Amino acid sequence: MNSQFKRGIIELCVLSELAMEDMYGYMIINNISQHLDVNENTIYPILRRLTKEEYFTTYLQESSNGPPRKYYKITNKGFNYYLKLRDDWDEFIGGVYEILNKGGKKHEDILRKFKERTN
């Protein structure tokens, strides 16, 4: 997949994770990589960039085992940005599905239509 596109989607996922609760870096990486095939090195720069943009703030919190962890917390600005990005995404993906579904929703549909047309 186009890496710019993928980065944008991961950015949306990172925002969504942090919209739910404050998390430390590795937790975000883990949560996202459970669902998507992401290389960890794409997430850290996003965290850093969105923190620079004041969409996130960070704080250190002691953990029961091991050294303190850096938690990321979404700001109001970040939350508004998330809502906007999510709207954009819904609109985009909705449009994509409207196009795709014209040709049928399932493989069988698509295949049947294709056969009908080419036979």
Next chain:
Amino acid sequence: MKTFLENLKKELTKLGFNEETIAEILNDHKEMMQLALDEGLEESKITEKFGDPEKIAKELKDIEPDSKNKNNEYKLIKSFDQETINKFFIKLISEDLKLEISNSNQFEIYGKRVKLNKYNIEVESECLTIEKKNEKTFGLFSFSSGSAKFIIKVPHDKTLKEIDYKATSGDFEFSNLTSENLKIKNVSGDIEAKTIKATNFYIKTVSGDVELKQSEIKELTISIVSGDIDMDLVVIIENLKINSVSGDTNINSCESKEFIYNSVSGDFEAKEYYPKNANLKSVTGDIEFKNKDKDKNINVVSKKTLRGEIKI
């Protein structure tokens, strides 16, 4: 992990990161990697899981403002002769805008991280337009390091007829400006104005804050939902109208003939403000004048509150 961190440090140093930033990045990686190792990741799989230090460094380089990233500096976009412009029409989304005094007798437009193909910037019938083109791009594709910023430098002593500004989340800051009409509409961006001279000044915002200082305005109307209003040393020759839903209003050393205030739950506090006539209405917010000079009278034409307190 040690080799990885050493390599990362080497790459970051090569790209000119400062020591403090390097330490921070290394710390963050150390923390993440330790957790991964604790979960049973093998040392030999670190690069596979965390990526190549060289690539990480390059990726991070693009977002560091302290690196020499040309996109992070203001660049002159266009300039126009002072006589050619009388009005501004500005329609932006998340871009911040600042108006400053120009050192020359030209209008100069500067931009930071501005993608020029996304904006209309033109002068027609003495009106300068800066407008974000209406396009169906969507944030996920326009991934960029930070939102764009504009500066318009206005020639000293220039009087504008009108400024019409609309934005969604961008902040708007301006000072030392004279304009007959000022119309500002924003959703969540903040508005900061200082030493302004205007005949009609109209501000409408939802959650942005409004800060107005040392200005002279004939008619001022502010309509706001949850943002706060701060006014300091503002002389209003005729009327001051404030409509606020839940934002607080603070007025310090201001003047006006009429004062019309409407609020639902926001609080209002004024110090050294003696309007001739005042119409005060609030549902649950408090209204308080803390004036020192007890001889100066404020004629309260009407006051209404359901649960708030009015003290004058």
